[in-house]
Amino acid sequence: MPTAKIRVKRFNPEKDRKPYWADYEVPYEPFDRVLDALHYIKWNVDGTLAVRRSCAHGICGSDALLINGVNRLACKILVKDIGTTISVEPLRGLPVIKDLVVNMEPFFDKYKQVKPWLINDDPTPEKERPQSPEQRELFDDGTKCILCAACTTSCPVYWTTGEYIGPAAIVNAHRFIFDSRDQGGQERLAILAEKSGAFRCRTVFNCTDACPQGIEVTKRVQEVKRAITVGGI
Amino acid sequence: MQATRARPAGRGWEWFCWLYMRISAVVMIGLVLGHLYFMHIVNSTDTISxxxxxxxxxxxxxxxxxxxILLFAMSxxxxxxxxxxxDYVRKPGLRRGLQWTLYVLSAAFTIAGIYVLVAFQPGQLSR
Known part of the structure; x- marks a missing residue:
């Protein structure tokens, strides 16, 4: 079986003063993912390695990591596709708890700021609230978000101070702003017009590149800017 | 449904700066190209006296x-x-310090520029 060299950036706050690189030789099958390689290390080599994952099939968004310098889901990328030397680091811009596990709270705090739930004060209808395919199309892309934080933690503006609300929160605001059933668009656009909002975006496109769901993140951010400026899409 | 499509009432200073950057950039393309055309093509820089x-x-x-041009370029x-x-300076104190240095310096340059343009007396030295 071929082997790959997996370099993991490790850090135990109770022992280490700063993070260090640990190298592991890991045998892999053609269809093994980076997550399988991390499992191999944790289960066979060093059980103290901390890594977060849940569904392991690209749905839950728990194992977003900086893999060979790019934010990816470890469960969605094959070892054979990215070479035999692979570096794995925790997401940037969020505090490291241990090894590859970061504290996601600052990320979810930003997410909550945009009120990511349906706002509609009309009396609850007897049946569903109908929507045409065209109306759905306006916000469909954003509904694919799994909140893995790959986009927000790939954004250089977010890295600086963490003040910027970040692409994930903007995409999730977009998902409701352009939903015909929602009435909170004004409120959300006002939040995104603030200093920490959409106008901090410098259209770097790292977010679009990082999204494991293929959401056109930068385009969605631009649509929010346009809605604030002229209204509508 | 209508309400969700309208733009928000308070759009704020950040929005204004963002939009102003785009408008001033477009205006300056015209102004600067005009300047270059007049100064370098219609006239030659070799003959500027x-x-x-x-x-x-x-x-x-x-x-x-x-x-x-001066006002657009400086702003x-x-x-x-x-x-x-x-985007790049993390320390709040340093950030504020650099920004105020920027504001004071650029205000001084702008005032100096305006002074030159307004107070210049044509033909004064050639007499």
Whole structure:
């Protein structure tokens, strides 16, 4: 079986003063993912390695990591596709708890700021609230978000101070702003017009590149800017 | 349904800066190309003399033209540099210090520029 060299950036706050690189030789099958390689290390080599994952099939968004310098889901990328030397680091811009596990709270705090739930004060209808395919199309892309934080933690503006609300929160605001059933668009656009909002975006496109769901993140951010400026899409 | 499509009431200073950067950039493309055409193609930089500048600034058109370029270029540059400082400087104190240095310096340069354009007396030295 071929082997790959997996370099993991490790850090135990109770022992280490700063993070260090640990190298592991890991045998892999053609269809093994980076997550399988991390499992191999944790289960066979060093059980103290901390890594977060849940569904392991690209749905839950728990194992977003900086893999060979790019934010990816470890469960969605094959070892054979990215070479035999692979570096794995925790997401940037969020505090490291241990090894590859970061504290996601600052990320979810930003997410909550945009009120990511349906706002509609009309009396609850007897049946569903109908929507045409065209109306759905306006916000469909954003509904694919799994909140893995790959986009927000790939954004250089977010890295600086963490003040910027970040692409994930903007995409999730977009998902409701352009939903015909929602009435909170004004409120959300006002939040995104603030200093920490959409106008901090410098259209770097790292977010679009990082999204494991293929959401056109930068385009969605631009649509929010346009809605604030002229209204509508 | 309508309400969700309307733009928000308070759009704020950040939005204004963002939009101003785009508008001033487009306006300056025209102004700067006009400047380059006049200074480098219609005239040659080899023949620029005090007399030439005097003649040029004797017409209100060029004074206003240069004043508009000055104001747009300085404000565009200040907002852009402010953005770079916000994006790259992490320490709040240093950030504020650099931004105020930027504001004071650029205000001084702008005032100096306006002074030159307004107070310049054509033909004064050539006498």
């Amino acid at each position: 005090h007399e030439f500048v005097s003649q040029r600034l004797a017409t209100p058109f060029w004074r206003i033209y240069d004043l508009v 565009h540059g200040v907002i852009g540099t402010r953005g770079i400082i916000e």
